[in-house]
Structures are given as C-alpha cells and as structure tokens.
Amino acid sequence: MHNVNANGAAIPALGLGTWTLKGDHCAEMVSHALSVGYRHVDTAAAYDNETAVGSGLRASGLARSDIFVTTKVWWTDLAPADLMRSAESSLKRLGLDQVDLLLIHWPNPKIPLEGSIKALNAAKSTGLARHIGVSNFPTALLSQAIALSDAPLVANQVEYHPYLDQTKVRRACRDAGMAMVSYCPLSRGGLLFAERAVTEAAARHSKTPGQIVLRWHVQQDGVVAIPRTNRLERLAENFAIFDFALSDAEMAAISALSKANIRICDYDFSPQWDAA
C-alpha cells in the first residue's frame, strides 16, 4: 500500500470505513482489518462506534504510531467550545491521546466557519489531533476553509465513485496540497459491479469488481479510499489492490461511468454541491 502525502500528512491510500459497524463485531472487523494490512481506520462521533473502534485498535497489538485514525465532528457541534468538547469525547471513547486526522463532518451554514476552523486549529495546537481537515466541502467552501486556517488542511472527505464526477473537488484539493478521501467509494456496490467497464477489467486482471473499483480510486493522484464491509472475508479482498494496475484505457472507461451522475449522500442539510 502507498501513502498519499498531503501537506505533511502521510495518509494510507486505503482505509477501513466503519459507518454502521457496531459493538464487538466492529471491534473484530477493525482488528482483523489491521491484521490483513490496513493501517487506516475512519470513524466519526456520529457513528456511535468509537469505543468499539478503539477496542479493535488495541486488540490488533500494533503500535499506535503504525495506525492512522480519523474521526469527525458532527455538523451541529461546530461552535468552538462544542467542537473542542466533541474532539475530547471522541478521544475518550477511542481510548487515544490523539487522532491522526480530525474532520468537520459536514459544513453548517448556521455556525460561522471562522470559529469552527479556529477551533479545529486549536484541536491541532493542543495535540488532540495530529492533522485537521474537512468533509463534504464543495470547492467554494473549501477555499474559504483553507483561507481561514492557520495550519494546513490535509484532506477533504467527499463522496466519490465512478458514478460521480468529482474532478473539481479533486483538483482543488491537489492544488492546495490536500488529499481527497473517497467515501462511498464502491457506490455501495450493486449496479456498479455489473458495468462492463468494471466486469471486463475484472476478467482481464483476475480481480473482483470491488477490487477494480478500489484500484481505480487509489490509482488517481491524491485519492484515498475508505470502503466499508460488514463481512470479515471481504476485508482481505478489498485490501488486495496493490499488486496490479489498470491501464489508462481502463481508467478512462471506468471514469466515463460518471455520466450517470449519482449522488448517494444528499440531505436537507447538504451544501450547494459543485456542478459536474
């Protein structure tokens, strides 16, 4: 696996998404993921699983410095004191002194961004977080956040998969030295895995459709993917993507699926997205 270098952070290109994983099963998934080679785990205060994620981290037996842990502050907790409290509570639940990356989970137009970004910086300068970043920030908001931040933001975590063009956000991230972390990288499976661009590449490389889609992510400059699975046996499958490469033509054929323009995570509190 390679790391994506982003403003001083080395972010492992493949991480484990943990949304919906809970309790002992979540802990087991995290420790098993680490045993098959994952070094990056993504959680959030809102996932209600940080305690279990922390148990899984400890059960792995790996040194803390070998694992990159991300958590997020929910969009209702972005007033400065709330953000700091949220970060501290996350650390308590995780059983860690510091996360590697602390993100604003979603922007909140009702809470001034300046205060939230200052608090995010305070979380970094007081050592609660090694690095800071944002999630679900379209390009205009991302520029504002970058301008407001003393410390460099290292990542913007956004929905990205072959059915959704994120060229603008990816370019904005790269221009600022940041990583773009793909959530819903598999578009939650289903139809995507039956697309010819995916199945033909899978047959050519003797890989599964899931592996082809994850390879498509990590083969793009500055992109990190955090697929989730509930199934122990799929952890190794989703990690086995660093022993082959897609051709330029295969990459282009998969990218062309973005004309479907499918956005999965779109809520009444979503920001104004960049037009495709």
Ligand SMILES: NC(=O)c1ccc[n+]([C@@H]2O[C@H](COP(=O)([O-])OP(=O)(O)OC[C@H]3O[C@@H](n4cnc5c(N)ncnc54)[C@H](OP(=O)(O)O)[C@@H]3O)[C@@H](O)[C@H]2O)c1
């Ligand atoms: N920042 C945000 O606002 C935000 C929003 C959404 C998600 N996220 C993060 O991103 C992570 C990933 O996104 P996601 O969980 O929404 O979607 P995803 O990773 O695109 O898809 C997960 C789905 O794909 C299936 N799957 C996984 N590996 C597979 C494989 N090899 N073959 C076939 N199916 C496979 C899983 O089914 P099985 O469980 O049956 O394997 C699961 O139903 C989350 O867990 C979370 O950490 C962040």
